[in-house]
Amino acid sequence: MSTSTGAIVRHNPDLKLSDAVECNGTVYLAGQVAENLSAGMKAQTEDVLRQIDALLAKCGTNKSRILSATCYIADMSLKPQMDEAWLAWVDRSNPPARATVEARLGTHDTLVEIMCVAAK
Amino acid sequence: MPIKRHQPGPVLARCVEYGNLVFVAGTTADNKSAPCKAQTEEILRKIDAHLAAAGSDKTKILSANVWLADIGEKEQMDAAWKAWVDPDNKPARACVEARLGSPDTRVEIMVTAARA
Numbered sequence: 001m002s003t004s005t006g007a008i009v010r011h012n013p014d015l016k017l018s019d020a021v022e023c024n025g026t027v028y029l030a031g032q033v034a035e036n037l038s039a040g041m042k043a044q045t046e047d048v049l050r051q052i053d054a055l056l057a058k059c060g061t062n063k064s065r066i067l068s069a070t071c072y073i074a075d076m077s078l079k080p081q082m083d084e085a086w087l088a089w090v091d092r093s094n095p096p097a098r099a100t101v102e103a104r105l106g107t108h109d110t111l112v113e114i115m116c117v118a119a120k
Numbered sequence: 121m122p123i124k125r126h127q128p129g130p131v132l133a134r135c136v137e138y139g140n141l142v143f144v145a146g147t148t149a150d151n152k153s154a155p156c157k158a159q160t161e162e163i164l165r166k167i168d169a170h171l172a173a174a175g176s177d178k179t180k181i182l183s184a185n186v187w188l189a190d191i192g193e194k195e196q197m198d199a200a201w202k203a204w205v206d207p208d209n210k211p212a213r214a215c216v217e218a219r220l221g222s223p224d225t226r227v228e229i230m231v232t233a234a235r236a
Contacts, residue, residue, distance in 0.1 A: 025121060069132075095132045095133045096143070096145075098131065099187075100148025101219065119123055
């Protein structure tokens, strides 16, 4: 489902937030976490990246047009596992600006959350 | 609209231009033995260079995320920030404590700016 007010389109709005918001040819994705939170860091990252692919597709764009990504991870020592999934997924010709920091996330078993901005 | 990626590596690009916007990647200091204030100064010099390469400058920064290894060092970061930021053009900014890439990384800053 999506709603549109003037130049802003909001995808999957719920009580708290929208999964994706489009404005002026730019798409802002909400922080994505894995559906399977019992998985390890690499599998959670793969899960998150699949969800990002799906949201980007819903907005008519794809990973080659990601401009910026902010990665929050529960444990900095697991960054190599996140990067392994990221490297297998990212469009090598079109890497975004990115930052990664450790932060406490929504639940104790959430290991990674990623927020992206992309061009349409 | 075309996307221009500066210094692309396997994981990330240091800076990405799209239309009127410039996204600079999370930036840390090379001299990690320096204290938070000097690390911030080095980061801000790097951000100046990234913005210049993308046809922008610090007067056009829209938003900044600042992550500090120790929120107790915020005054040091702010001292460097205040000496650098354009007094007539301050961006929206957030500053929180987070664990960063290495224990001696005291600060990381990510900015979004306009080009025109």
